Amino acid sequence: MEMDLCAPTKGRPREFDIDDALAAALRVFWSKGYEGASLTELTEAMGITRPSLYAAFGNKESLFRKALDLYEREKLAYMRAALDAPTAKGVAERLLRGALASQCSECEPKGCLGVISSVACGAEAEAIREEVIKRRQSSHKALVERFEQAKRDGDLAADADIDGLTGYIFAVMQGMAVQAGAGAKREDLERVLETSLMMWPGR
């Protein structure tokens, strides 16, 4: 199903670019949240009508999931890349700098879609919320494993609390996201980042 490769080329071709439309939808979800983004706002931003949206993406929830895929693929790439840093502190630094760049880009919504979508919501969005939380857990797990490697490498102390460190670095990133979404200036978050980095043990 959905074999979009080798387009069918039968019938009238769609008049909009599906990737552009999805990117536009992502921006709306990113700034308003799942529930806060109405179909009217979405279709206006995407430049298409409601039936076109439903034909191309299924429904609102499935559109959000596709937007979330795009977000993780493009905007959260820094997370995977950060794990390649040579030391634990290097990983932390790349994570924080990547979060800052992603949350404070000039031409995109402030904050983090994952944070926005994982906080409290109405009943209808509960399924979305749980999915976002589940996806975050896999990132969490990857960072735990990277820090375990760091402990073996010796750049984390043998008695370091790895779960604590992982939760901590996520907390700083999430806190930055909250503040970015609340209108904090980029330089404010830069100082938060530097402060946190300064405290990180070792090098």
Place this chain on the structure above:
Amino acid sequence: MEMDLCAPTKGRPREFDIDDALAAALRVFWSKGYEGASLTELTEAMGITRPSLYAAFGNKESLFRKALDLYEREKLAYMRAALDAPTAKGVAERLLRGALASQCSECEPKGCLGVISSVACGAEAEAIREEVIKRRQSSHKALVERFEQAKRDGDLAADADIDGLTGYIFAVMQGMAVQAGAGAKREDLERVLETSLMMWPGR
């Protein structure tokens, strides 16, 4: 106005306790957010009907503001108390421990109403969101002033970045709130707290 003292005692007395009702409303807002909390959920939790709610609290927005007042008065008291700690690190520790207790109470919703209400939302809740952000700024300012005092006292280095430290400690608390709202266990957040505290400079 609103001289509720020396109750008027004229007309039919209301059959519910207004403070209990407000506390119940707070719990709903706290777990669902402003938009996620419907009038149906609110009235059911408060044990009153819609007209009673409107007669006693005005409308949904004004009910939320009163609930927010209650929240800040009761659940955020630890913030004011924390400023009395003798050292900057003591302030940080009290803030983090207070946040943990408030966000992970067994008998109340997880997370932080301020965080929940300050992230992205629909258009109708924008005014609420801005008010919550404004209230947080006054807390921020109070902590900045406390840290400036700490610098004069000598328990913060003369070249310490006070705005950075303040934003940082708020970020950790907000990150803990995000994780608490996402279902993190209390012991997880306790380790985040201890990790952050361990890194704090000085004593």
Place this chain on the structure above:
DNA sequence: CCATTTCCATAACGGACGGTATATAATGTC
């Protein structure tokens, strides 16, 4: 050229939302 397929545009659907009008019940005042 026709049939088919797919898309676009309009407009409507049922339902939930926040908010109220109306009528009735319960109190204090005179």
Place this chain on the structure above:
DNA sequence: GACATTATATACCGTCCGTTATGGAAATGG
């Protein structure tokens, strides 16, 4: 006891929500 006042109960309002039915336009395959 009659009146003024306030709270409750029921039922309803208009609006917006996500979703879809309908009708026609545009492109391809035969």
